[in-house]
Amino acid sequence: MTATRPPDAFSKGKTPTFEQSAKASLSDSQLRRNLGKATKTIREKRAVAVGELPDWEELREAGRAIKERTLRHLGEYLAQLEESVTRAGGQVHWARDAEEANRIISGIAKGHGAREVVKVKSIATDETKLNEHLEDEGIAAFETDLAELIIQLAGETSSHILVPAIHKNRAEIRDLFLKELDVDDLSDDPKDLTEAARLYLRKKFLSAKVGISGANFAVAETGTVCVVESEGNGRMCTTLPPVLVTLMGIEKVIPVWRDFEVFMQLLPRSSTAERMNPYTSLWTGVSRDDGPQEFHLVLMDNGRTDVLADEIGRQTLNCIRCSACLNVCPVYERTGGHAYNSVYPGPIGAILTPQLVGIGKPGPDSLPYASSLCGACYQVCPVKINIPEVLVHLRGRVVRHKQDSGTLKARLDPENAAMQAMAKVFADRGRFEKAQKAARIGQWPFARDGNIRRLPGRLAGWTAVRDLKPVPEKTFRRWWRENRG
Amino acid sequence: MRVALFITCFNDTLFPETGVATVRLLERLGVEVDFPEEQTCCGQMHFNTGYQREAIPLVRRFVEIFGGYEAIVAPSGSCVGMVRELYAMAADLAGDPALKREVEALAPRVFELSEFLVNRLGVEDVGAYYPHRVTYHPTCHSLRMLKVGDAPLKLLRAVRGMDLVELPEAEQCCGFGGTFAIKNADTSAAMLSDKIRHVLSTESEVCCAGDNSCLLHIGGGLRRGRAGVETVHLAQILASTADGGNT
Numbered sequence: 001m002t003a004t005r006p007p008d009a010f011s012k013g014k015t016p017t018f019e020q021s022a023k024a025s026l027s028d029s030q031l032r033r034n035l036g037k038a039t040k041t042i043r044e045k046r047a048v049a050v051g052e053l054p055d056w057e058e059l060r061e062a063g064r065a066i067k068e069r070t071l072r073h074l075g076e077y078l079a080q081l082e083e084s085v086t087r088a089g090g091q092v093h094w095a096r097d098a099e100e101a102n103r104i105i106s107g108i109a110k111g112h113g114a115r116e117v118v119k120v121k122s123i124a125t126d127e128t129k130l131n132e133h134l135e136d137e138g139i140a141a142f143e144t145d146l147a148e149l150i151i152q153l154a155g156e157t158s159s160h161i162l163v164p165a166i167h168k169n170r171a172e173i174r175d176l177f178l179k180e181l182d183v184d185d186l187s188d189d190p191k192d193l194t195e196a197a198r199l200y201l202r203k204k205f206l207s208a209k210v211g212i213s214g215a216n217f218a219v220a221e222t223g224t225v226c227v228v229e230s231e232g233n234g235r236m237c238t239t240l241p242p243v244l245v246t247l248m249g250i251e252k253v254i255p256v257w258r259d260f261e262v263f264m265q266l267l268p269r270s271s272t273a274e275r276m277n278p279y280t281s282l283w284t285g286v287s288r289d290d291g292p293q294e295f296h297l298v299l300m301d302n303g304r305t306d307v308l309a310d311e312i313g314r315q316t317l318n319c320i321r322c323s324a325c326l327n328v329c330p331v332y333e334r335t336g337g338h339a340y341n342s343v344y345p346g347p348i349g350a351i352l353t354p355q356l357v358g359i360g361k362p363g364p365d366s367l368p369y370a371s372s373l374c375g376a377c378y379q380v381c382p383v384k385i386n387i388p389e390v391l392v393h394l395r396g397r398v399v400r401h402k403q404d405s406g407t408l409k410a411r412l413d414p415e416n417a418a419m420q421a422m423a424k425v426f427a428d429r430g431r432f433e434k435a436q437k438a439a440r441i442g443q444w445p446f447a448r449d450g451n452i453r454r455l456p457g458r459l460a461g462w463t464a465v466r467d468l469k470p471v472p473e474k475t476f477r478r479w480w481r482e483n484r485g
Numbered sequence: 486m487r488v489a490l491f492i493t494c495f496n497d498t499l500f501p502e503t504g505v506a507t508v509r510l511l512e513r514l515g516v517e518v519d520f521p522e523e524q525t526c527c528g529q530m531h532f533n534t535g536y537q538r539e540a541i542p543l544v545r546r547f548v549e550i551f552g553g554y555e556a557i558v559a560p561s562g563s564c565v566g567m568v569r570e571l572y573a574m575a576a577d578l579a580g581d582p583a584l585k586r587e588v589e590a591l592a593p594r595v596f597e598l599s600e601f602l603v604n605r606l607g608v609e610d611v612g613a614y615y616p617h618r619v620t621y622h623p624t625c626h627s628l629r630m631l632k633v634g635d636a637p638l639k640l641l642r643a644v645r646g647m648d649l650v651e652l653p654e655a656e657q658c659c660g661f662g663g664t665f666a667i668k669n670a671d672t673s674a675a676m677l678s679d680k681i682r683h684v685l686s687t688e689s690e691v692c693c694a695g696d697n698s699c700l701l702h703i704g705g706g707l708r709r710g711r712a713g714v715e716t717v718h719l720a721q722i723l724a725s726t727a728d729g730g731n732t
Contacts, residue, residue, distance in 0.1 A: 022672050032675075312574070330658045334675040370669060372662025372676070373533060375629035388630075392533055392571065396578070399535030419531060423539040426494065426526040427546065436498050451708065461670025465677065466705030469499065476497045476504035480520050484508070 008157065009342040009353045010098065010127050015363030018370040021339040028336075034169050035336050039327045045273035046324060046380070052275070053265065062262045064384040067318035070255055071308060077220040077253045078299060084223025088285025090295040095247075098128035101300045105130060105212065105245050106137045108296055112243055114209040116140050118201075120237040121214030121227055122148055123321065124247045126158060126343040127302065127356075130212070141212070142204045144233040146197050153180040159337030159345060161323040162271050167336050201233060211241035211292065215248035216320065217263060218297070221256040224284045225297065228267060228277050235281050244283075244292035250299050251308075251317040263320060266382035270322035303356035312393040316351050318383040323348075325377035325387060331370055340367060347377035351390040359394070359401045368394035414458075433477070440471045486606075487517040489551055491559040491568075491595070494526035500697045506724035507560045507598060513724075514608060523550050528575070529567035534664045537578055544575045548587045556605065557595045560720045562627025563696050565597045570630050597627055598720055599695055603636035609643050614727040616646035619717075620689040622680070622703065624696040625658050637695055637719055644722060650687040654679070661702035677706045684714060695719045 007013045025031055050056050070077055082092040095101035105125075109117055117134065119125065119141055131141040131152075143152040147165040151158055154176055158164030165173070174188040183196050213234065217226040225246055227234050238244055254263065268277040286295050308314050326332045326346030337345030341363055342353040350371060354364040368391045377387040402410045410416065425435045446452045452468035454460070462468060488511065492504045511518050528543030547568065551557050559565050569592045576585035602608050621641055627633045641649050660666065660676025680703060684692050692707070694700050697718055704716035 019669055019671070022669065026671050026675050330660070330676050331669075331672055335672055368535075369665065370672070372625070372658045372660060372665045372673070374625035374658035374662070376625075376656075376658070379629055389570075389574070392535075393574070395533065395535030396537040397535075400538065415534075416536075419534065419536040419539060423531060423536070423542070426528070426531075427542050429523050429525060432494070432525040439498065453709075458667055461667050461673075462705070464670060465674045465709060466702065467708040468705055469701060471498060472501060474501055476492050476501035477520070477522060479501055479505055480508075480522070484518075484520065 007341075009357050009361075009364045010129065014361075015341045017363055017366035018335075018339055018341070019366060021341055022335040022370075025335045025339045030169070031167050031336050032334065034167055035333055038163070038166050039333045042273060042327045046270065046327065049269040049273040049275065050380075053269070059262060059265055060382055060384050063266050063320075063382055064318060066254065066259050066262060067383050068315070070253060071251065071314060071317055074250065074253070074308065077255055078250055080220040081218055081223060081253050081297075082299075084220065085218075085225075085285055085295075085297050086223075088223045090223065090285040090297055093296060093298045095298055095300040095302070097302045098300075101128050101247055101298055101302070102130050102133040104296075104298050105247065106134055106139065108243065108245055109134070109139055109210045110137065112209050114139060114243075116142065116204065116208050117210045117212050118142050118144050118204050118208040118237050118241060119148075119212045120144050120234040121216070121229070123158070123161065123343055124214045124249055124300065125212065128247070128300070130247070142201075142208070144201050144204070144237050145229070146194065146231055146233070149197055149201070150176065153177075157338065158343060160326055161321050161344070161346070161348075162326075163323075167338070205233075205236045205240045208241045210243045210245065211237045213238050213244065213246045215246050215252055216267070217254050217260070218248060218252055219255075219257050219259070220253050222284055224257070224282050226260070227281045228264075229279050229281070230272060230277055232279050235279050238281050238283065239291045242292055243294045243296075245296045245298065247298045247300060250301055250304050251319075267320055267322055270324040270380065270382040303358070306358070307352075307355045310355065313351070313355050313390055315385050316348070316355060316390055318385050319348055319352065320383060321348075322382055324380040324382065328376040328380050329371075330374060330376065331372065335370075340370065342367070347371065347387045347391075348385070351385075351387055351394060354394055354398075359397050360405075365398045365401075368392075368398060433475075436471075436475050440473070443470050446470075486515070486556070487519060487554075488556045488558045488601075489554040490518050490520045491524065491527075491551065491557050491564070492520065493559055493561045493564045495564075496560060496697055499701070500718065503560050503697055503718040503720050506718070506721040507558070510611060510720060510724040511558070513726075514602070514606060514611060516606070519554070521550050527564050527567050529564055529571075530663055532567065532571055532575060537575065541575055541579045544572055544579075544588065545584065547572075548584065548591055551595075552587060552591055555594065556601070557591075558598055558601045559595070560598045560718060561696050561698070562597045562624050562631050562633065563698055565595050566626040566630035568592060568595045597631055597633055597695060599627070599637040599640055600631065600633045602723075603639055609639045611640060611643070611723050613644045613723045613725050614646050615644050615722045615725045617691050618648040618650060618687075618689045619691045619693050619722065620650045620652040620684060620687040621655070621719075622652055622659065622684070622692060622694045622699065623655055624694050624699045627695050628656060633695075640719070640723055641693070645727070647722075650689050652687055652692075653683045655683075657683075659699050659703050661699050663698070666702060673702075677702060681706050681710065681712070685712060689714060691715045691717050691722075693717050693719055693722055
């Protein structure tokens, strides 16, 4: 079921650049329509939900401050979390990377003789490619979040953090269910679609021996793990199977219970535009005769400490995965999530992915450039991640990495050569004025009747759909000299 | 009051008429304008494309050239945004605390034209006359980086003879984004086509903005489609008077 998935930034092997992948998405009119409609609706709803709170800006600042403090003392809070979870009867495992996390989880499942596991909140496990790993180990993983189920059945990957199947409309989902689920007839009414999924999933919930979840938060003080969701499938996933395994990135820890006051206001309004989400599941270790009798918490690094080491980049770890930045992003709205070739799409993915997998890979290196730096993401981020600032910073790291690699390819790079030449021009007034003149003369092969309609090389991307105004006869500085100088 | 005009390399070379309009407008309002001729480029293109070490000498130049002025005004939200929001990052990258102090002292004195007029001079009616149907596109950097708010609209609402039409989805980026328009030309074009659709829906003769870079982009698309809609910088509208005032 998962074998057809294309490689992404967290897979081994080369992934395409954003620019290459965006080409396909941009020409898919159904996708453009689905995304445009969905993001516009949720954008407007979010604005209303946020507008209800007079202290929204203070809440954002509080959210940012808590996250920043937590990251500053991350080691201490994680040790405290381990102690609290252990005290409450849970077991804590530490995973340096994806492989280690997967081995720990499959080891637990195999230890209980599980052939099937049910899953919810699967972004972290998508990052580690857990489903593929389990399949190799002879264990079938069933996604239970409705949208995750849809894309699993379709053999696709998520294209949105909150609504992974945002790229599909209900007619497409109906066709998929008719093909993949054991149903004779089905309308495209969301109620009927949900009912079909419900009947399918109920059997899995009741038979699975192991449930696997992600986590929205884990409280260091109490050892409580929290999953926030809309459907109730997560509640079943975390309570029905006798064994529960939770995989979380180390940045998800929050210091104290009271911090929920801030995050439970920020998260639902930012992500689903709700005052409160329908299901918030909280559990602390194991409770006798109630829910799973064995609980494992896997704390995963997988590149996060590298992000932490970058003074500008580390704010990326503030992210609470609300996806508000995706819904307002003009680039995401048009290309969709798959163009990012990562489980983390959109503006947050454009800064998180290259930092997690490391600078120096063409696919992920292209992501910080997948933005016009319009700043809409920063404006809505509930934990005030200055995404444009991090994008610019990462572009700097990408270029410096290339330049410092000293390879022939880097030395011959035409963009680099052009930038070096222009830097020289701008560094000196005389050279700048000469260049202005040269531009005026140099454009003659392209300018016709006061217009430029075709340019060569990389610049052809501009003139494919836009004209270009030619350089005029007289610069401003010449006017100044003649009239005011 | 005396200000330094930071024309920006882009306007200097491609849109001299915007610079001329800015000078005439400021002088009409009693502001003495100086143009330090040593100025070239603020370094935004280099910095935002990732060539940040290359931008540092340009940051130093800017501080040297403009450091002595009480106020610096530019007809570009984007270039002002570079100075105000990113120069500190450049100074950090240079590992130069003295430069950091200098850019931090300079940044609050650098103004985008509309915020200078409304917030600093306290003027909304600049005495302009512009008998056309106009829609206004708030550029991303002036809106979200500099937070100029409705300063440009306050100025436009006071223009005589003008029919100001609201642009639907106005705050959506036009897709320019500097080298983004070249590196991700297809995505940029998709954003542009939506912006153009909204501009055309207003049935305006003129699309106005405070940044010629965005207008080069929007205007380039409009011209290619033979849309018959002009793009005109805010400064040029504000400089227009009933007597056609040329000084």
